[in-house]
Amino acid sequence: MTVTLGNMRLSFTLVLALLLPLISAQVPHWGPCPEPSVQASFSIKKFMGRWFEIAKLPAQFEKGRCIETNFTMKLDQTIRVVSSEILKGEVRTIEGTGVTEDLKNPAKLGISYSYVLPYSPYWILSTDYDNFALIYSCTDVLRLFHVDFAWILSRTRTLPAATIEKSRATFSNNNIDVSRMIASRQQGCDKTL
Template identity: 25%
Template sequence: MILARIVVCIFLIFSVNAQIPSFGRCPEYDAKPDFDKEKFLGTWFEVERYFTVTEIVSKCIKVIYERRPEMSKFISIIFLTFCSNNVETIISGKFSLIGKGGDGRFNVRYESFPLNYNASLVVLDTDYKNYAVVWSCSNITPFGHTESAWLLTRSITPSGNVLQAAYGVLDKYKINRSFFVKTDQSNCVVLPPPQEAVDTTTAAPIAKNEIAPEMIDNVTKVVVVDNTPIEEIKNETK
């Protein structure tokens, strides 16, 4: 009885932190064979997911996979958490393929959490152009495990055919779709960061036909990993 209580307590502690808890060891799922990491790079929008504590009250979630010549490979995960002032939260890290025979297994090391956090992810299937189904599992005790799953698409509004193809992957591996929650991708507008006050009495006048810098770039963001700028997004006015 004491052993059973300890197991249940540990199981509950881990299940609170993330994912869907289940009894038994992690199931053995095959990753996508001959995984083409180059085709997988780019932006993916999260459409549905298992409950994950890191994504509570988050919306407009997307993940950007990139490869930089100066940093080999890394993954930058961007959470857009909309509060009263539309704050964008960015979580970034690095990834490396760990699959045998070139399959779609990789390890992610998130570096912008309060503590470093590692996760092993499995791409169950993807067509690279439309959808990807990503899964993760952790054995937390000899008697239980937790699972996470994400349904990603290239389009923020995927078609029914794309969703059905992704659902087919979940059904193939008997992943329970009733635990999935839909990600809110509506009204995904991020306010630009506040501009520093300028003393207009000393600032240089703007010449005729010259546009002030803040009117050229409505939004400018720089994501930094290891103090190195890795992404700059500029939306220029027409």
């Protein structure tokens, strides 16, 4: 098979065209994804249940408020993932599937919200299971640059400021840029949901 420079340019252009919507919503970073440490001795069973989004790196697919995700273990050992948000006064829900991609490293999950899309990384960097969880996801683009997501989750709609600051420091200590992290809106949710 012969690959010409013209074909390589066309392939690169196609990849960029397909990824442009994703990139425009995020801030791309040069180089490959960082390899952060994940939760040691992670227990998927303890992680199951309802989590509220406290802070995040901006994400094109999350535009509403009162964002939460419920994780439920299924009989086949996959995870039912139901995320919801309030957008324009309506509750919007999406369901996906989570899997443990490496049984030796159960804190590295993969989640997909579509049968046609591959699983996206969903790594639990740290959690105490009862109060907070720090989640990271990153996608390399030809190892030239990467697009990443980070979330601070809680079992309640609020977290103490000290916990949020400690969480941000954990991301930073793992070479994850959270300078653009924003607080999620979790006010007035129970009146609507």
